[in-house]
Amino acid sequence: MNAPADPAHLVPEVRQRPVPQALLDALHERFGGAQLSTVQAVREQHGRDESPFAVPPPAAVVFAESTPDVVDAVRLAAQYAVPVIPYGAGSSIEGQLLAVQGGISIDMGRMNKIVSLAADDLMVTVQPGMTRKQLNEEIKHSGLFFPIDPGADASIGGMAATRASGTNAVRYGTMRDNVLALEVVTASGETIRTGTRARKSSAGYDLTRLFVGSEGTLGVTTEVTLRLYPLPEAVSAAVCSFPDIGAAVRTVIETIQLGVPIARVELLDASTVRMVNAHSHLGLREEPMLLMEFHGTPAGVQEQARAVQDIAAEHGVNVKEGAFAWATTPEERTRLWAARHNAYFAGVQSRPGCRAVTTDVCVPISALAEAVLAAVEEANAAGLPYFLVGHVGDGNFHMGYLIDPDSGQERATAETLNHRLVAHALRLGGTCTGEHGIGLHKMGFLVEEAGAGAVAVMRTIKRALDPLNIMNPGKIFAL
Incomplete structure (x- = not known):
């Protein structure tokens, strides 16, 4: 392979902006000790994520409990041209929450309540600090669920900010498809709403989709309205082991091309299965594996599973020797998916x-x-x-x-x-x-993918909405 990249170019540019004591004093006066921390350990917790980068932490952490809290924190930061970095669950991968230009972190974790549940309309409005697991636990009585499942128990606000998807995306789509409306605090401290409770609209620019995926660089989300789905009548899961990884992938391709409405299909290579077995104390066959889940009526689920089993058999899977195995109980399904979600830790x-x-x-x-x-x-x-x-x-x-x-x-x-x-x-x-x-990690690829002209348009939008460049600066592209 080519010679490795120079490690000196793998460190993000850190340009710490000054955080005046006057701002810290103003924040303390507004939020007090219960909602503001400058303790080193707290700052360090809010200055790292799951990326490999080491960056100095923010100067302070504001623990927001309401939209007015966010408004006041942003307005004070704007007054001193100090960066603001929204913080959810801290599970981002590409350095989105790192304070590469210093500033203050706004922790949204205390804003974790359901604002309204409209079960008849299959939608819910939540505060951004609510996590996906918490949301599904609190709405399960309604017979509905929110399917976007990136693995980590991420916050809904963070999932919207990164346009997350996950294991259910093949059937239910991504956050882009399932966020209907937002409440956002802009860089000037103004609160705006995007979208409505209607399922579609042709009214003006689609601001909801502009903010979804903006990684905190255009505003701080304070409410998210989400699309919900009925809990499936029947759920079935299966594990299928393959003689080689190519056979596993080709099985997936044919399954999708034939229109089988599979809900989840996850690939693990043989080395990852070994890691998962050791970490989660499982006995899975240490071969390339597909972990699949089917949703629908009992008859529909059986039909989907049979179709995939037949496709897998055409690619060398010996069903009679146990290469295609069912997870027959909810507990077994949960254990398998927990093991998949813990593949990173494994x-x-x-x-x-x-x-x-x-x-x-x-x-x-x-x-x-x-x-x-x-x-x-x-x-x-x-x-x-x-x-x-x-x-x-x-x-x-x-x-x-x-x-x-x-x-x-x-x-x-x-x-x-x-x-x-x-x-x-x-x-x-x-x-x-x-x-x-x-985030930080893939900034160099954005121009190659989107083109210089498209990135220039993104920069124009950023400058228009955030002229002081205080909203999570240094992410997605440099200004």
């Missing part, structure tokens, strides 16, 4: 003391096999431990390269693999990120 645990350089791409479904096989071949050739998981039903997969954090060579090798993976995805007509977002 990978990190497999190499004590390591950090994961995690990346994701999304390609047209017809190009999925080529992209996955190339990523595996290059990772194996580099000799770097890794894990591979994928929401492959929509062409999205993730690679996590496990590196010694003290080894500049390993970090550079991981970034070279990341660059080659993304470059290949773009050549196939895909995207540099299916759901993680740009």
Whole structure:
């Protein structure tokens, strides 16, 4: 493979803006000790995420409890031209919440309530600090659920900010498809609303979709209205092991092309299955594996499962020898999905003391096999431990390269693999990120994917809405 990238170029640019004592004093006067912290440990907690970057923490943390709290914090920050970084659950992958230009963090975790539930309209409005698990627990009595499931118990506001998706996206779409309206505090401290409770609208610019995926660079979300779905009458899950990863991917491609309405289909390669077995104490066959889930009526679920089983058999799966196995109880399904969601931690645990350089791409479904096989071949050739998981039903997969954090060579090798993976995805007509977002880590790929003209339009929008460049500056693109 090509020579590794120079590690000196892998460190984000840090340009700390001054945070005047006058601002800290004003914040203390407004929020007091219960809602404002400048304690080092609290600041450090709000200055790191799951990315491999080390950046100085914010100067202070405001714990917002209401929209007026956010308005006042933003207005004070704007008065002193100090950056504002929204903080949800801290689970971002690409450095979205890091204070690369200093400033203050606004923790939205205390804003975690349901504002209104309109069960008849299949929608709910929530505060941004509510997590997806909390939301589904609180609405289960209604017979409805929110399906977007990125794995981590992320906050709804953070999921909207990064345009998250996850394991259910092949059937239910992404946050882009399921956010109906927003309340947002802009960089000037004004509160605006985008969208309505109607399922569609032709009224003016689609501001909701502008803010969804903006990674906190245009405003701070304070309410999110979401689309809900009826809980399926029947749910069934299956694990299917394959002789090779190509056979697994081709099974997915044919399943989607034939229109089988599968709800979830996740890919794990053999090494990742070994890691998951060790971490979650499972006995899965240590071969490339698809973990699948089917939603619908009992008859519909059986029909979907039989169709996928037949496709898998055509690709070398010996059903009679147990390569296609059912998870027959809710507890067993939950255990399997928990193990899949813990694949990141299983990978990190497999190499004590390591950090994961995690990346994701999304390609047209017809190009999925080529992209996955190339990523595996290059990772194996580099000799770097890794894990591979994928929401492959929509062409999205993730690679996590496990590196010694003290080894500049390993970090550079991981970034070279990341660059080659993304470059290949773009050549196939895909995207540099299916759901993680740009953040710091993928800024260099945005121009290559979108084009200089499109990025210039994004910069124009950013300057118009945030002329002081205080809303999570230094992310997505540089100004």
